[in-house]
Amino acid sequence: MDPYLSDWLHLLLRLLHVVTAIAWIGASFYFVWLDNSLEEPPQWKKDKGIKGDLWSIHGGGFYEVAKYQLGPEKMPKHLHWFKWEAYSTWITGMLLLTLMYYVGASSYMIDPAKADLAPWQAIAIGLGTIGVGYLMYELLCRTPLVDKELILGLVLLAIITFLAWALSQVIGDRAAYIHIGALIGTCMAANVFTTIMPSQRALVSAVEKGEAPDPIYGMNAKRRSTHNNYATLPVLFIMLSNHSPMTYGHEYGWAILGALTLIGAWARHFFNLRHRGIVKPWILISAFAAFVLLAIVARPQAIQQADIGDAQLNDSQAFAIVIERCATCHSRAPTDDIFAISPGGIMLETGPDILRMLDRIEARSIQTHDMPFLNKTQMTLEERALLGEWIQRKRS
Numbered sequence: 001m002d003p004y005l006s007d008w009l010h011l012l013l014r015l016l017h018v019v020t021a022i023a024w025i026g027a028s029f030y031f032v033w034l035d036n037s038l039e040e041p042p043q044w045k046k047d048k049g050i051k052g053d054l055w056s057i058h059g060g061g062f063y064e065v066a067k068y069q070l071g072p073e074k075m076p077k078h079l080h081w082f083k084w085e086a087y088s089t090w091i092t093g094m095l096l097l098t099l100m101y102y103v104g105a106s107s108y109m110i111d112p113a114k115a116d117l118a119p120w121q122a123i124a125i126g127l128g129t130i131g132v133g134y135l136m137y138e139l140l141c142r143t144p145l146v147d148k149e150l151i152l153g154l155v156l157l158a159i160i161t162f163l164a165w166a167l168s169q170v171i172g173d174r175a176a177y178i179h180i181g182a183l184i185g186t187c188m189a190a191n192v193f194t195t196i197m198p199s200q201r202a203l204v205s206a207v208e209k210g211e212a213p214d215p216i217y218g219m220n221a222k223r224r225s226t227h228n229n230y231a232t233l234p235v236l237f238i239m240l241s242n243h244s245p246m247t248y249g250h251e252y253g254w255a256i257l258g259a260l261t262l263i264g265a266w267a268r269h270f271f272n273l274r275h276r277g278i279v280k281p282w283i284l285i286s287a288f289a290a291f292v293l294l295a296i297v298a299r300p301q302a303i304q305q306a307d308i309g310d311a312q313l314n315d316s317q318a319f320a321i322v323i324e325r326c327a328t329c330h331s332r333a334p335t336d337d338i339f340a341i342s343p344g345g346i347m348l349e350t351g352p353d354i355l356r357m358l359d360r361i362e363a364r365s366i367q368t369h370d371m372p373f374l375n376k377t378q379m380t381l382e383e384r385a386l387l388g389e390w391i392q393r394k395r396s
Helices: 003-037 084-102 119-140 149-168 173-208 215-243 253-275 281-297 315-326 351-356 358-367 381-395
Strands: 050-058 061-068
Touching (some): 003 061, 003 215, 003 253, 084 119, 119 173, 149 173, 351 358
16 A cells, blocks of 8 residues: 555544544443432432432533433333444454554564564464453453452453563564553443443333333443443553553563553542542542552663673764664655654654754663664664763763
8 A cells, every 4th residue: 555545544544543432431431420420319200210310510501310220111212322432433443453553564563573473473463362352351251250340350450461461472562552452442342232232222122012121231231331431541541552662662561551551440440439429539649659650660771782892973873873774764755665754753864853853762762672663674782772872972
């Protein structure tokens, strides 16, 4: 595919994915808030089968919302369903994953320093991980653990962390992270498709037949909705993680992913409790403290560089290395086979360009070795060490 057209297709899919994700997350957050905020209704509403109600004001108007214990006496003419937000988010996400990581598998998934894989092998590993991970989640949800929320959550966290570690051994770090995100997103969308929607259809069918709905349907749907709610912040982090090489590019990136997943779910717990009138600020404070502690603990130690002795680069030599290793992508007219436009708009093809980006070069190429991406241009350890020493002299 023409790289220029590919960039526009990437933009379209990213935009659709973000928009649909906002719609899904917004609806999910709203209904969890609504469910947790319901108050005990007056007796006349209880007599109609209403479990809880809520008054609110928004957009210049008053709203009265009521939730039935099981279902109304008669099905209303118009009933709004919430499903396409979830399906659209998953579909656009998988299309984006396919376009970026599978069509471009040789550039985005395969790290020769980890494993010599053919593109189809890397793709099979990615898809296999999503499939196996989902099956493990679904099987666990059919065991008695499903009623022990904390234990189930910890088991799932261990599985996610293990899969992140396993992936990081064979494919690129970014690809490993994004496949864990795709796994979580697949579980969330599957919850809607396989459990929440069938449960809601069963409730509607019972009301239409004039029967009392089986409470198990509502319980199953709410349980999976709760799972989705706690998974939201972790999956959002993973969606944004490609901007944070200090996470996925870390030696223990898989452990950082597990820690951030736990922190995100813990922070979400504060808001879920607060919606029920239970305010425990220490939860949010501890989540923030854990985030800061993680940033301190995960600060990378100096990566072992080649022994360069007293060797030093002059400016021209340093510029030549950066231009040779980085300007194939980061230039005004990239020659890379994937990028038609410089990623992030960063240019590294002239001396002044390079001097403006010393901090970025040091962070991405010296401290983490995240760039060149998957070391596509084969920057050597000696070159990184020489550049690091040169950057330090330029600052002094």
